[in-house]
Structures are given as structure tokens and as C-alpha cells.
Amino acid sequence: MLKKIIGLIISMLTVFKHLFKRPVTLEYPEKKITQPENFRGKPVVGNCIKCMTCTKVCPTGAIKIEDNNFKIDLNKCIFCGNCAYYCPVKAIKMSSEYELAANNKSYLSLVYDIAKKEGEDNVS
Ligand code: SF4
Numbered sequence: 422m423l424k425k426i427i428g429l430i431i432s433m434l435t436v437f438k439h440l441f442k443r444p445v446t447l448e449y450p451e452k453k454i455t456q457p458e459n460f461r462g463k464p465v466v467g468n469c470i471k472c473m474t475c476t477k478v479c480p481t482g483a484i485k486i487e488d489n490n491f492k493i494d495l496n497k498c499i500f501c502g503n504c505a506y507y508c509p510v511k512a513i514k515m516s517s518e519y520e521l522a523a524n525n526k527s528y529l530s531l532v533y534d535i536a537k538k539e540g541e542d543n544v545s
């Protein structure tokens with residue numbers, strides 16, 4: 422009986438202790454967390470020179486380059502950042518975008534038009 426009362430008091434104290442602490446969760450999606458600088462979100466492609474290095478270092482074969490179409494299959498991508506790290510001209514960047522859920526697999530296939538300059542809308 423005494424054990425139960427002590428247990429109850431300890432749990433009440435624990436609740437009381439946390440009552441005045443700031444919550445660690447956010448009211449997503451109204452509030453969003455700011456990602457750290459080294460966060461690896463959606464890969465974005467800019468001024469590519471078609472050296473093909475990224476296709477060789479991608480461990481899952483998620484990157485295909487055909488003509489001016491640079492395709493990244495997010496079904497395969499594991500967000501390892503290899504492509505961005507080894508690109509000699511830093512044409513790939515791992516952005517902070519993480520809201521990538523889709524209700525159709527085809528939406529997870531990113532196609533960048535690498536004939537367009539950086540800053541232009543080059544993704545479809
Ligand atoms: S982040 Fe990794 S898995 Fe994704 S495309 Fe780049 S190299 Fe491939």
C-alpha cells in the first residue's frame with residue numbers, strides 16, 4: 422500500500438515538474454521548425470555541366486540524366502547528400518524542404534530542366 426502511495430506521489434511530482442516547462446512539440450503545420458544548415462531535404466539542381474559524377478556516387482541509382490532532363494526519383498533517394506557533396510560545380514543542393522509527402526508515386530519524380538539558368542523555374 423505504502424509503495425503505491427509513494428509511486429502516486431512521484432508521478433504527481435513528475436507531472437507538476439513538467440507543467441511549467443515549455444512543450445517540445447510544435448503545432449504543425451501552423452508552426453514549423455527551422456531546420457539546421459546541414460539539414461538534407463529535397464535535392465534541387467541548378468547549373469549542371471552534365472559531368473555524370475552524381476549518377477556514379479548515388480548509392481540507390483535515383484539520378485538519371487537524359488538530354489536536358491535531370492531526374493531525381495524520390496522513391497529511391499535516401500537523402501544521403503552524396504550527389505551534392507561530390508558535384509564539382511555544386512549544382513546540386515540539399516534544400517531544407519521536407520514536406521514531400523505525396524498521394525501518387527509519380528509526384529515523387531523530380532525533373533529539372535538543366536538548360537535553364539539557376540534561379541529560373543526549372544522543375545516539373
Ligand atoms: S541524396 Fe543520395 S540518394 Fe538522393 S539522389 Fe543524392 S546521392 Fe542519390
Ligand code: SF4
Nearest residue numbers: 469470472473475508
Ligand atoms: S549535378 Fe553536378 S555532379 Fe551531377 S552531372 Fe551535374 S555537374 Fe555533374
